[in-house]
Amino acid sequence: MxxxxxxxxxxxxxxxxxxxxxxxxxxxxxxxxxxxxxxxxxxxxxxxxxxxxxxxxxxxxxxxxxxxxxxxxxxxxxxxxxxxxxIVDTGLVVLDIDRHGSKNGFQALLDLGIKFNLDEEAVEITPNAGAHVFFKIPDGVDVNNLNHILATGLELLTNHVTVSPSSKIVDKEVAFYRHYGLKITEANTMPKWLIDLSTKDRKPNKPMNRAMYSVSQRWEMVLNGFAEGERNNQAVSVSGYLLRINVDPNAAFDILKLINSRSVTPLPDREIFTTFKSAYEREKQRREKENR
Incomplete structure (x- = not known):
C-alpha cells in the first residue's frame, strides 16, 4: 500500500x-x-x-x-x-463476470451449477452487461493463494477494478458502469462455491507465480505471445521466472514487452509495467528473507 x-x-x-x-x-x-x-x-x-x-x-x-x-x-x-x-489490502475481492464476444461468465456459472441472486450483493454492472461482484475475504483465506482465472468468462480480481461513473465505448456508443445493491465495503462474505473455485487445485501458501507453467510453456510464450484469457497469469509467471533465474531486471522487462507484443491481444503497456514491478518487488522481498 x-x-x-x-x-x-x-x-x-x-x-x-x-x-x-x-x-x-x-x-x-x-x-x-x-x-x-x-x-x-x-x-x-x-x-x-x-x-x-x-x-x-x-x-x-x-x-x-x-x-x-x-x-x-x-x-x-x-x-x-x-x-x-x-482493492489491495482492503479485505475485498471482485468476481468479474465477463460478457464479451464468445465469453459469457453467466453461462459459465450455470454450467457449473451455480446460482446466486445479484440483487443481494454489492454489484457493478459493466458496459458490456457483465458484472463486478464484490465479496469480503473470510478469515483463514489468504488472498495470495487464490486462483484468478476460474472459468471462461469468470475471473477473480484482487488488485484493482473500474467502477461507476466510468464509461466505455460499446458498439460505437457510450455505455456506463452502474452500481446496485450493497455498498462496496458492506459486501457479503465469499460464498463457499466461490472459495472452492478460487482454491481448486492450489496448495496452501503456494505463490501465484510459482509452478503455474512449465519452463517449456514459458519459452513457448516467448515465441507465440500470451494466450487470450491467460495473459495476466502468464505475464506474472514469466516475470517471476526471469527474475528468479537472475536475468537482469531491465533485460527481463524487455523480454516481457517482446512477448506481449507477439500476443494476439497485447496487454496495455501500463499493465505490463505494473505486473513486472509487482513481480520485481515480490522477488526482492523473497531474497531479503532468504538473506536474513
Whole structure:
C-alpha cells in the first residue's frame, strides 16, 4: 500500500467538495468519488472511456483517499475521467463476470451449477452487461493463494477494478458502469462455491507465480505471445521466472514487452509495467528473507 492509501480522511472534506462543485465539476461525479472515499477506499483516475491511466500515472499504484489530491486531478483531467479503486489490502475481492464476444461468465456459472441472486450483493454492472461482484475475504483465506482465472468468462480480481461513473465505448456508443445493491465495503462474505473455485487445485501458501507453467510453456510464450484469457497469469509467471533465474531486471522487462507484443491481444503497456514491478518487488522481498 502506498503512502497516500494510508492517509486518514480529511476532516474538512465537505468544504473541499463544495469548493470543487463551485468550480463546475459535475456534482454526480465528485459525489460518487466522495462516497468511495467515505467507505475508506482509495481512488485513481483513468483516461475517459478507457482503462488506461493518464500519462505519468501508475494507475492503481497511485490510488489515494486524499480529497485534495483527487480534486487537483479532476480539475486537471476533467469530470469525464474513468474512476478505479484499489482493492489491495482492503479485505475485498471482485468476481468479474465477463460478457464479451464468445465469453459469457453467466453461462459459465450455470454450467457449473451455480446460482446466486445479484440483487443481494454489492454489484457493478459493466458496459458490456457483465458484472463486478464484490465479496469480503473470510478469515483463514489468504488472498495470495487464490486462483484468478476460474472459468471462461469468470475471473477473480484482487488488485484493482473500474467502477461507476466510468464509461466505455460499446458498439460505437457510450455505455456506463452502474452500481446496485450493497455498498462496496458492506459486501457479503465469499460464498463457499466461490472459495472452492478460487482454491481448486492450489496448495496452501503456494505463490501465484510459482509452478503455474512449465519452463517449456514459458519459452513457448516467448515465441507465440500470451494466450487470450491467460495473459495476466502468464505475464506474472514469466516475470517471476526471469527474475528468479537472475536475468537482469531491465533485460527481463524487455523480454516481457517482446512477448506481449507477439500476443494476439497485447496487454496495455501500463499493465505490463505494473505486473513486472509487482513481480520485481515480490522477488526482492523473497531474497531479503532468504538473506536474513
Amino acid at each position: 502506498n503512502k497516500t492509501q494510508k492517509k486518514p480522511l480529511n476532516g474538512s472534506l465537505p468544504t473541499e467538495v463544495q469548493e470543487t462543485k463551485n468550480k463546475s465539476i459535475n456534482s454526480n461525479y465528485i459525489t460518487k468519488i466522495d462516497e468511495l472515499i467515505e467507505q475508506g477506499l482509495s481512488v485513481y483516475l483513468m483516461q475517459p472511456k478507457t482503462s488506461v491511466p493518464f500519462k505519468g500515472s501508475r494507475g492503481h499504484l497511485d490510488a489515494t483517499n486524499d480529497i485534495n489530491e483527487l480534486k487537483q486531478l479532476i480539475e486537471a483531467h476533467g469530470d469525464d475521467s474513468n474512476v478505479g479503486i484499489s
